Amino acid sequence: MTTPSSPADLTIVPIETPTLGDRSYLVHDGDVAFVVDPQRDIDRVTDLLAEHGVRLTHVLETHIHNDYVTGGFALARATGAAYLVNAADDVSFERTPISDGDVVEVGDRMRLTALATPGHTFTHLSYALRDLGPEADSPGRDVGVFSGGSLLFGATGRPDLLGPEHTDELVRHQHASAHRLAELLPDDAGVFPTHGFGSFCSATQSDATSSTIGREKQANPVLTQDEETYVRELLAGLGAWPAYYAHMAPANAAGPAAPDLSPPALADATDLRRRVEAGEWVVDLRNRTVFAAGHAAGTLNFGLDGSFATYLGWLVPWGTPITLLGETAEDVAEAQRELVRIGIDRPAAHATGGPEDWSTRAPVSFPTATFADLAQVRHHRDVVVLDVRRADEHAAGAIDGAENVPLHELWNRIDEVPAGEVWVHCASGYRASIAASMLHARGRTTVAVDDSFADAAAAGLDLVGPES
Structure with a gap:
């Protein structure tokens, strides 16, 4: 979705990853662009750059992510863009360090200001965007804020992912950070969060698809409740979060490379049976109705029509070989793309067709x-x-x-x-x-x-x- 309101406006393109409940953003002025919080499969970004005919100059991270492997490092290397990561983050790669109050000029009309907004993590940054306008004498305007896991639609990012010993401090930071954004930005400024579209990084969920600072002031508990009420109610509502989250921050701090999305090895029915008997996970990607009606014995059903990567990544013992079964090669490729986003880089094997192709004996079923x-x-x-x-x-x-x-x-x-x-x-x-x-x-x-x-x-x- 592209959101310019007139030809003179900047263009903001949300890049949706609905199965993980996240958004990245490509923003450009018709000539140069920046990207915020890109996902691991960076071809989605490079394709958009080509489609819009713009040059990427900056890649920005709001925080070291806990729910997906970033594509920021690989995207910056592939395009020559500057990679902006908080100077306080302990990472093992070269980056352009950025801190609270730093101003970044992107082209002639886009000005980003880094704002410390701890709460989701201790070093979380948001980026306020000001459009300086197409003319030298333009008054400019505050477009909005890329708020990452800070201020979300009707919610905030959860404060408990760094461990229970930090949760109370972080949830109070989160309250103060949201109020900082509400005080610094005008009511008509847009809010562009990374989380909050089904992500378990969000403390609660909202059905909203867009918002402004003014709207959040009216409806978001973090801005309508006093600190103690917000803290009490948010902490009482937190549930479990996916186990694979524990592996995301270390991967992101190491500077993950671009993924290999080439097809994995092809397996026949005998090989699939051997893999099941060895305790590997052989995953049937079809929807639950057709799976129940007939499947290869011992296979597990994680349909592509639901939160496939979230639940597979949550449930599989980390490091267990995974083989993918899809009706088509396109199904397998889609599953691979989903999995690299959470750090499961190479399936052990794959097969296409149906249960009669995947079984050494008659397929099994359940009602x-x-x-x-x-x-x-x-x-x-x-x-x-x-x-x-x-x-x-x-x-x-x-x-x-x-x-x-x-x-x-x-x-x-x-x-x-x-x-x-x-x-x-x-x-x-x-x-x-x-x-x-x-x-x-x-x-x-x-x-x-x-x-x-x-x-x-x-x-x-x-x-x-x-x-x-």
Whole structure:
């Protein structure tokens, strides 16, 4: 999406990564450009530079990211752009150091001012953009702020990713940083965050797709609540975050190279069976409906139609070889692109086609059902109801008698799932399919509930918890 309001305006191009809940930004004046917080697959940026016919002069990081591997270092090297990273960050590569109050001129009309906004990390920077105008005597205007993981739409970046010993200090920094931005910038200035579109780096989520400082002053708790209320309510609402986050900051501090997106080795059915038996993860990328109807025994379902990289990166024991199964080469390539963003650089192998191509014996399957089906079956036989939502989701309202093993804990806790036929559910079906594939691979009799949890009560199931 390009957001100029007139030919004389600067052009701001958000680069969406919806599966991780992030945005990067390309900003240009028709001649030169800068990029903020680029993702690992930098070809998306270079393609945009060519499309817009502009030259990249600066790459800026708001912080050392915890939820993805940056493409900033590789992009700067590929284009010759200056790579701006906080002077206080401990990194192992050469960069253009930048600190609070530093001003960077990009071309003749774009002026960036670095603003220290600690909270998401201690060294977090935001960048205020002023358009000096196309004419020498133009009064200029404050376009907005690239706020990274500081001020988000209706929220802020979470303050607990650096460890519990730092959380209280960081959440208070976050409150002060948001107020600093609100005081320095006019109400009509845009807010351009990196996180907050589904990212677990966001403390809470919003459906907003754009915002301004004025709008955030009216609606964002960090700007409408006093510090103590904000701190108390934000900390009470924080849930689990993906395990792979622990590997992101070290990778980013090392200056990650551009990824290799060439196809991995091709595997046949015999090789796939060997990989499953060796304890490797063979991942079926198809959607949950077709997976349930038939798949190669022992394979796991992480569909490309959901938060594929987030959940695969969260659940796989780090370093386990991963083989990708897709209906087409394009599916495999899409999965590879998703995975390099979180530091899983080279799949062990891949195969295309369908389960009949991936199996040395007949494909296997398991049933899918609705919550109404579950209500009916509980009238005439005992089944295990397994809720794989997060603990906070389960506590807010759950099916009476359901066992709760959050999906991100299930691989190591499968033996805790009670014996019997397991009906597994989540909030909408995506996580339930992952869990069902894990249980089925371990030999359990499994039914995947592919339904919205919002329909559970109307289906006749008794709910317990505060929202029941």
